[in-house]
Amino acid sequence: MSFSSSTEAPASALPFADLTILELASVLAGPQVGQFFAELGARVLKVEAPAGDVTRTWKTRAEAPDTDVSAYFSCANWGKHSIVLDLTTPPGRQQVQQLAAQADIVLASYKPGDAEKLGVDYATLRQGNPQLIYAHLTGYGPRTARAGYDAVLQAEAGFMYLNALPGQAPQKMPVAMIDLLAAHQLKQGLLTALYHRARRGEGALLQVSLLDSALASLANQAATWLVTGRDPQPLGSGHPSIVPYGTVYKAGNGRSLVLAVGADRQFRHLCQALARPEWAQEARFQTNEARVTHRAALESLLQARIAEVDGDELLSALEQLGVPAGAVRTVGEALAAESGQPMLLPAGEAPFQGLRTVAFRSSAWSVAPVLSPPPHLGEHTDRAIAGQE
Template sequence: MFEDLIVIDCSTVLAGPSVGTFFAELGAAVTKIENPAIPDVTRTWKLLSEEKNTAISAYFASVNYHKQYLQLDFKNTTHFNELVRLIEKADIFLSNFKKGDAEKFGLTDTFLHSINPRLIIGKISGFGTESDRVAYDLILQAETGFMSMNGTAESGPVKMPVALIDVLAAHQLKEGILTSLLQRTKTNKGQTVSVSLYDAAISSLANQASNYLMEKHIPQRIGSLHPNIAPYGEIFVTKDGKLITFAIGSNKHFQILCSFLELNEFVSDVRFATNVDRVSNRKELKEFIQTEILNLEASEILTFMHQHFVPVGLIQNLKEVFENSESQKLVRTETIENKETKRVSQIAFQLKS
């Protein structure tokens, strides 16, 4: 796909490196350049179980794949000149330099475009290129509203369990660079593409943003339960100890569920006959359903519900997730610096000619 593209990736941590990996997976030649004195910090972000005597961690592996690795100290003239030669031939240059670093390293946009006018410069920052605030995923999730909405009434605000703001910022940078590559086919000129974690987070508020902007509705933490539909988000334990949840959006789905659970009388029960009734009496309904589900294996429930197109899903941990052959299709393996590494692909789209 992108076999003719050359990418110089001077970025660290999650968002920038995952953009480099995206282009590498699509065929580009990607060189990750690290300062020998301060290599990518994620090389040291290890679980307690990880080998101490390797410079590769699972975190590092998750967003670095199919790259060449090179150590260059930008303040060393020989190294700097080598970097310049690489940039002269490159299509994309990635960085997450903090404010002032581009000037310090002599790698300003003006300089980069002076040696390579076709270069597309991709930049990740926390709060915009003019801010010197330190950006951690926790802080971004706090300030952009995600923590205020995530959790239950009792739990208090909760951070989401993946650095999703970084993931979303990486998507924005990929889209910006692809757009810029399309522009370049017409203009033959490179551009600078900048993304802040803050903007990427705000842009991801989707319907919750419009609910506030149009209706002044301030979303509260309501856990998994759908406020206006029941049973929807309630979690049940099966006979074989699995957790299962339903999204019963219509009376028809409720009838199918009741018929399967031999609770047919509930379909006309005044407590449960309509969705409004079910929402009003959802706790009581949950207990009745739980009693029946405790006698059933997860697999029997899933098979029946899939056949009848009732939305149902198991709540799976990552072990269970990766027991599924569909998820395994996205796993990519590579030996980096003698260490076997694994990660999921950045590419979740399929192209067919």
């Protein structure tokens, strides 16, 4: 390809500097994977229909109406080249097939059957590129022609049922959690396929569904049903098998905080910090098993006592005693904190910062890339077409 790297770092410094990704995906899961590769040096060519990725129009009331880069779009599209092609036309199909012939990976998020209609399915594209790795994201798998929407999947996979206080209405997670879980599955599959291709020289078709990704992430909640035959019940932010863990308490100075007490030793230290050491000696609270049994009584005592103390002073004392606890922060507070700064992308040419999708570090590279800002619709179309000549 004739495109330059999406970063200002030396190409050799990043692990995927020699990869080209063709992104035929929209909304969140697929584009999150595209940005992941861009952050690690890959060239990511985002193909959009003439109307653009729908998330360009998903704006909050606080956003400017006269831009095609919404906050939602920007969360998954740093470091990419935007190319507008109409795949319903023969020229558009021909151009995308030529791009795919030079790509290492294709990211697609079409409903089953739609990619074939547009001539961008795996069987078609691999004819011009036998080593192509094609990642196809669907809502419910390759045999169910039903569109996948995060909110619906949160409901159908059990997440909303569990995300509620006892007796209250189920709640959707405040982010598109199922999309993000599917993105992680997609990344794992692609890294596995790249390893396989490096060893065998073979491309691959990867298929990831939102439903499978959601079910795979139920973890201990799924195991509870599989082991006991009983459905886990809503507990708000509480934990079904650890107490006190996750419940929100409000301290006397207005500070909201959570505890994550997973060991009996930690509970004894909590009681010490609250000046109630006798609680740790009561038979109904001495062990985690006993605390789970007497959850309501313990929670009532903790709520009343924590309401009497200064929350910031309590958090400081708990940190010194090694008791896991934290303040409930806003998103802005979390990102503005010193601990949040390494996860922010420098603004560079953009009027705002971005959020990294890569949350790991490696001794194999040390350069923090400065990605190009989320592209305007069709910003790189002419260069893409010229690059095929």
